[in-house]
Amino acid sequence: MLGEGIIQGLVETARNFFGSYVEKDRLTTVQYPEERHTLPEASRNFPFLLYDGTDPEAGLRCVACQICEKECPPRCIHIEKSKDKKPDFVGKQQAYPVVFDIDVAVCMSCQICVEVCPFDAIRMDKEFELSTSNRFGGLLWTKKELAKPNEYYRKIHPVEAAETDERREQELAAAQAKAAAAEAARAAQTSASATPGEASGNGASAPPAKTVVPQ
């Protein structure tokens, strides 16, 4: 009969109206600032720089190779390479970035910088409450603001971090095995030829005792 469907519709909306006061399940809205969803593991926002240990300057993994700067589609990364060098986690002498800026107002969160980085130095963050009252300085992040410890990475992306850590441990072990082999070869050579001058020359280029080991 004419008008029957309208009555049915009105009953449905009335049920919603009164039901929403009785059944809490009906209201699916998350009241954002007070309540919040836990973000999925794979969620990502803007990149950050990783460092090992406690010192963001000494432990910074970035070697200023500038691959990310060149690959960045919107060109939001700016790097200035250092003149001097510092040892990396396996003890090899590497350059480091004097300046590392990311303009997050320009960044499009594509993750290409993460994918191209051969040093596991840059990763994607989950932080999304980034509003600032200063739109020029506030969204241009320097090395100091970007550097975050490895523990933080493990916290926000546990699966990815475990995989990276494992790979880096293998690299470190391989480097140490190689150094040990070189040491053994050198010792054998020293004992065979017994030329002290050469031995001390080799010793200078040997890896330093203290290496930063990823935790």
Added chain:
Amino acid sequence: MISAGTADQIWVTLDHWLVAHTPAPLQTLVSIVISVAAIIVVFAALFALTTIFERKGLGRMQNRYGPNRVGPCGVFQPIADAVKALTKEDVVPRSADHVVHYLAPLVLVGVIFLTYAVLPVGRNMTAVNLDSGVLYFFAVSAATELAVFMAGWSSHNKYSLLGAMRAIAQMVSYEVPLLLSSIGVVMIAGTLSTVKIVEEQARTSNGLAHWYVFTPWGLAGFILFMIAATAETNRSPFDLPEGESEIIAGYFIEYSGFKFALFFLAEYIEMFAVSGLGITLFLGGWSSPVSFLGWIPSWIWFFAKLLALIFAFIWVRGTMPRLRMDQLMNFAWKFMLPMTLITMVSAGAWRFLTPAVVGPKPLGGVIRWLVCALVIFAPYITLARALERGRKIEKRVYRYAE
């Protein structure tokens, strides 16, 4: 202790007291100013309340919370909205007709406030007791169409003109059933005065008031009146002139800031005015439905009924999708118009089926009721069948969009 009569007449007493304390030459003027100010303040405040009720109510119907950030449970949202509307820039298009563009919202709001003059919001609480109050109401409210078209035309915008044309087509079409559905009341009450119509319905017998909605023609007339009123006020599902998804905001697309707020205000106060007329004509105005509740002040009854009708408007808005233009016109001319004419016939039957014709009260009354109901119900079924004939609802097949 305030007696029931004092509470009922408290505003009238206050008005008389204020007028009595002004100098004699100014008394007429003060009396007018008080009436006008009271209408504007009360209904503008009701508008503010309704916006928050509507947003929260619609939210609940869609299983959302609605606004709940400003103040406890979002009750100060209207204040935030008002501040926003007042502080926004007032943009007028360069090619617009500036004078007409400026006048349109003022004319719209002014005209709608004029209709409140004849609404009895309580016992002895009518601003002007006109002998032809109902006629005055319809005559003045017809001028809203002019204001709507002024807005649409002067904006010099395709969408606003489309919206204005839709509005005119719709409002002219639905003016007819709106008027015809109220003629039954005028026939039975024998007067065009809104005050007398309410007094007629306030009479009680066996503890029950003589509201016209309790009669078959009154019930049908009330439903038809409210449908036509929804269309007259451009509210969903008849919101084609605004049609956010099609023509953005229709006739007031080029308005911003406070002028936009005036259009918004006009939409709501027109809804209150037309609901107020519906209450006056069919729901017994300020009278209580049963005599033992007569101690509740008359103005509380009026506003309680008004809030109930506002809720019904919100409920319907939360339920139904917008009509298409052809559906709108078919509904007006093929269904609403015949049904209102039939309601008039039924009202005539009610008038002449007196106890002398159908017999003494208890049985005679039932016979009268059933006969009048049949006069409406049988054509309704026939009309519904006729309108649905030849219309097959099938699953729509999309040939090109996969």
